[in-house]
Amino acid sequence: GLLNSCPAGVASCPASSCPCRSPLSPRLTLLESVLLGPRPTTSRMEFSELIRTGQAQAELLRGPEAPPLRGTLCVTGHHLLLSPGPQATPDLWLLLLRSVDSIEKRVAGDCGTITLRCKDLRVLQLDIEGVEATLNIARSIEALSSLESVITSFPFFYRPKGLRLGDAWHFHPPERYYKRVARETNAWRLSEANEDFSLCPSYPRAVIVPRAVNDDALALTARFRQGGRFPVLSYHHAPAEPAGWVRLPELSPCPQVLLRSSQPLIGPQKRRCAEDEALLRAVLAGSRPGARGFIVDTRSAQTAKQARMTGGGTEAKAAYPGWKRLHRPLERGRPLQESFVHLVEACGDLEQSMDHWLSRLAGCRWLAHVKEALSTACLAAQGMEREGACILVHGAEGTDSTLVVTSLAQLILDPSSRTMAGFQELVEREWIQAGHPFQLRCAHSAFSHARPKHEAPTFLLFLDCVWQLGRQFPLSLEFGEGMLLALFDHAYASPFGTFLCNSEQERCLCEVRTRTHSLWSGLNQLKEQRKLRNPLYVPNPLALWPSVEPQSLRLWQGLFLRWTRPPEPSEAAWEKVWQIVTDQEKTEGSQPTVSASELQL
């Protein structure tokens, strides 16, 4: 799998010979190279072979609200450009080819129309002069947007002004999170048994495991779990108890843990693994005396049982004393992708009747998935917070719905994960480093005609759940909808390297950290803050228990209807909120007006 995703290979294209390396911004470089003619660089060849027609006159329609743009259309290695004239750089319109999800061409008379459906759910229409030009441009876009090579992708050439390479890559190493855990407990240690990714290719180099389990035992446990994903610590919850909070004495200071793994390889022979059992026993032993554990299996009991036929399965009761299994089936894979596709289809139809719209909304089941994901996360969080139990979450591979549950549970329980930095850390630790295969899952968004192979909007499901949480607790998240939208866009197509590849191992091989910019450094720039932050944020030390009733869940219009509804009134309102808050800060000085404690009343 790895070689397929990096067909160019690491060695064949060393960083120094990459095309378009220039101190100037890539936008200018590309514009330059297109408008001034291609420069004779050798490695440019592989793109130029794919570009059949570099330029054409075209008109761009960007939806009902935006005015059409006319100008010269250019296809470059990574972008589609529309320039109204050679001197008018500011009006340049630019689209990353990688973000094209599907392309549709039509010709009539001596001109043609290309409809581009983007991964961020935008629909663009290009009216191009000349039939030949249309067909050539369509073919070029098709070929360039579906390149699978990682190291020739745009992030490897993107050199924005004001950012230094490698700047934010060291924000969130596993060591950093371990330091936090170590402050709270000494029952866990940071193991570097996976240093060379031999135990588990989808785990990072260092993982947090019970202190009582040595690296040899880990190696054996890894062999008993699918993909080597042995149980590791996902979150250590040491509740900071607010003043006046009364707890039952038997539940008092009890640190709780959340673990994740993949399914055990029980198989039809009902295999067991003493080390795996010992590991989970050690988890309970490291908690308070008499602690219980719950295994939240994100499959139905039936599916989990059937998985034995293919070598998988789920923990047998007898083998894991003290642990009890709960089955919470969450949708994943193709059904989830289809649900997403159907929802986006419904959202694109402006003419449909109310009945049709509502029946499609019900039929696509997207909100049902949101509800299930959110309530499973609440269940896990509740098990920790209220029952003082240890929770292990896994499904089959442990890279999809498992991560939805563990990351949401942290957001519910952990106030620090609700800050701007904390949320980035959460996404980095629980999604990127935890080995969610972004490249496979986000290869296509909702418009692709191709039969989905590995695509699934798991990460989007997580973002939607976070959005629902933010709607119900509008003051408790430091980031706003803009942040979630940015993450969605960048996960599917990005000039940054953060969401590239499927695992840490692949990122290492491709040298993503040293040769691309981190999204976090891009997002943390001052100019982005107003778009991403929630102006009303007030730290809330309590757990956020959302309502999961269907009446309380809403369609995420800001995402699914982003390009179809006129945004002005709501955007203007948001501006007004910012203005009020800024005024507030000005008049108020440093004194916080609405303290957290007041809010809790």
Next chain:
Amino acid sequence: MEHIRTTKVEQVKLLDRFSSSNKALTGTLYLTATHLLFIDFHQKETWILHHHIASVEKLALTTSGCPLVIQCKNFRTVHFIVPRERDCHDIYNSLLQLSKQGFANDTNEILDRPMCLQITHFHQRTGKIVSSTKYEDLYAFSYNPKQNDSERLRGWQLIDLAEEYQRMGVPNSNWQLSDANRDYKICETYPKELYVPRIASKPIIVGSSKFRSKGRFPVLSYYHQSKEAAICRCSQPLSGFSARCLEDEHLLQAISKANPANHYMYVVDTRPRHRMQSWWATQKDIGRIIVRISSRIWNDEKIRESDEKKRLNAMANRAAGKGYENEDNYSNIRFQFVGIENIHVMRSSLQRLLEVSGTRGLSVGDLYSGLQSSGWLRHVQAVLGAAVVLAKAVTTESASVLVHCSDGWDRTSQVCSLGSLLLDPYYRTVRGFMVLIEKDWISFGHKFSESTGTVDFFQAHFQKFVLSGVRCGHLDGDPKEVSPVFTQFLECVWHLTEQFPQAFEFNEAFLLQIHEHIHSCQFGNFIGNCQKEREELKLKEKTYSLWPFLLEDRVKYLNPLYQPQAQEFAVLEPNTVSFNFKFWRNMYHQFDRTLHPRQSVFNIIANMNEQNKQLENDIKDLESEQTLLPGNDALRTIDSSNPADNRYSEYAEEFSKPDPAVVSLEYGVARMTC
């Protein structure tokens, strides 16, 4: 109070409506002359006005006590468990009587029967007994907010419609105040002061009123000063055997001529065309039967069918008696149907909606397919769509519009008032909205006392005993007349506030508060069905007006994001695409605390806004002391949430469920409880 046998019951449990684990608050239930009050052990009070009660139901006795379910007109549902059956029975009987006083006197015997079904049956069949309720028993006539007579009078004078018409710019050279309806002789359900085109003489008005259902001839509802276009309203024409009415045609001509900008005008029939046609069909059938009988042609039906058609149609039209205008008789007029369903469809639609949203353990799919099958959002979309048609005609074509439905007091009120709201920013202010309700709803005779009724939704579907009957359900009457027309209007306004968060001075809490008082009968504004009736009831002497009380609490109802000067909000052009319509949770689940967002953005912004203003003032006054304003409780703010409030907590019961296999072998699992 003679009806109250038990005033206080202790150890009563209040169940969570959506919890399947019978989670409950324990407290004490008090019964007063006007309210039912529950105080739980946290000292939190739940007040239920007797007038708000739509139905009371006593369920079968359980081990924990006797369940009492109360459904309210403001969509509150409470489920009590009273430990002793005797107490429950007493409260049940008292509530039945108190919520509709006068009812019980002659029906005690029936009420003692425990079976709800029988009572429903009884009620349906003998609805007339119920109507012994008198207006004077309503809460408004006993409510005393400690105001003296002059304060009371000033309260009633707060909203002055004459002033409002002046604000619009009438009377003017084209429109005048008519005294034709001075003694309510021409139309009982219209107000006295009516504005009509200056060239429309009294005989024309009288003639037209005879041609229109209930005498509701075309009059001015809203005048758009800069476009010189008018929104007028009336009822349907009685185009029966006398298929034409020259006076009516003249009046319409006068309206179109009163608009110098555009002599072309629209007549908007708010009813769906297909319904009109199917209605025609039945009328034609009657006509056909008459023709057949008279000409004895039923023997050779097939032969005569075709040449018969023309004659039949003409005959049927005349036999019909009611209908829509014959386009041939009116020039310069474009007729348009906008397809809003009638009150009966609306009533059952909301019934269905509430039935769905009140289901325990509702799934997402069920909610949306329920929303779809109820058709409620479709109806809301149709109403708003009609208002958009109106506003467009006025703004883009400067054309005048005449709106009618059947009687011209339900759909017509909705469409005219929403149309004005889109056109005129004044109606989007707190005071302007009050004026709008006074003008298009109260003065033009929306049958509040009959119609905003408690939707008798519970009757049809749960076979519960419906205490309220009539449209607005203040008094008992024909349940067929109850309809959530006004609620629907408020919902349309809410949808507009959602689409234009900065265009309205008021917030959602304001709409909810008005809705509350439509049913509370605490103030006189919504009592009675028309101005004539209100005068006879001497409401201005005997009751208080709601508006001054709302204005007193104005701060609670302000939208902190309001931009009064913004040009882009001069005329609202809402987008009526299907996905802009959402289920109004804060209305239909107003009292289901756990379903709402736990923090309110509005409150915090409002507070900040107030503080900004305050601080600016403070700085001006060179005062350094900074004071926090009291919190705003207009919207629910629940910052601390609890897993026990939510449904996933019930999944968690599995946590404490003993697992037999494990218990016996390993740990003392059973010990572990939440």
